[in-house]
Amino acid sequence: MTLRDKPFSQACENNKAPIFALLAPFLQDKTHLLEIGSGTGQHAVWFAPQLPHLIWQTSDLVENHPGILHWIGDYPAANLLPPVVLNVADQEQWPDSAIDAVYTANTAHIMAWHEVQAMFEKVSSNLPANGIFCLYGPMKYAGEHTSDSNHFFDLSLRERAPHRGIREFHEINQLALEGNLILLDDHAMPANNRLLIWQKST
Numbered sequence: 001m002t003l004r005d006k007p008f009s010q011a012c013e014n015n016k017a018p019i020f021a022l023l024a025p026f027l028q029d030k031t032h033l034l035e036i037g038s039g040t041g042q043h044a045v046w047f048a049p050q051l052p053h054l055i056w057q058t059s060d061l062v063e064n065h066p067g068i069l070h071w072i073g074d075y076p077a078a079n080l081l082p083p084v085v086l087n088v089a090d091q092e093q094w095p096d097s098a099i100d101a102v103y104t105a106n107t108a109h110i111m112a113w114h115e116v117q118a119m120f121e122k123v124s125s126n127l128p129a130n131g132i133f134c135l136y137g138p139m140k141y142a143g144e145h146t147s148d149s150n151h152f153f154d155l156s157l158r159e160r161a162p163h164r165g166i167r168e169f170h171e172i173n174q175l176a177l178e179g180n181l182i183l184l185d186d187h188a189m190p191a192n193n194r195l196l197i198w199q200k201s202t
């Protein structure tokens, strides 16, 4: 990969500080965080050095690994690990380490619904009691988008790939409840996104 091929997301640059401000307090007593769908790796390289008490494990489908490795190469941190292959639909794939926090951003509207279900099953069955699951992205409430721009974003997602689309909050939270994940927080974020935080009860 050449320098030109380094992936870049302006959205990550815009949302990393607001996400981190809300996320960090929930991670103070956590030791091993798994990021699902690290994408470019920009969140990982910015969050990990600010959380030196925990290990930040990046992950994604294998095609995104070169970009994540490129970002980690440019911004290494002692507690930031290179990506593991993790497709949530693959039952076998989960890191060996004792993950007690999971973070994922902008994945639920990209994954097919069965993959979103698989992600919740994986997260809830692997997290210990008091483990944290944090999901960032756009969300619908009672069938309503939170903005016109989200409505048009949803239409464009579905037009390009019918399995994609902005998810309904209560359906997402139902998946969480089925896995004993209790909603701690649902924050409105800039650019009409949400930050949802659940804690594993048992």
Ligand SMILES: C[S@@+](CC[C@H](N)C(=O)[O-])C[C@H]1O[C@@H](n2cnc3c(N)ncnc32)[C@H](O)[C@@H]1O
Pocket: 009, 012, 036, 037, 038, 039, 040, 060, 061, 064, 086, 087, 088, 089, 104, 105, 106, 107, 110, 111, 115
């Ligand atoms: C829109 S990108 C978001 C990337 C990054 N988290 C961010 O906020 O910019 C969606 C990510 O979900 C990942 N993804 C899609 N399907 C997945 C699956 N089945 N399992 C794991 N990751 C998946 C993609 O590879 C991609 O990195």
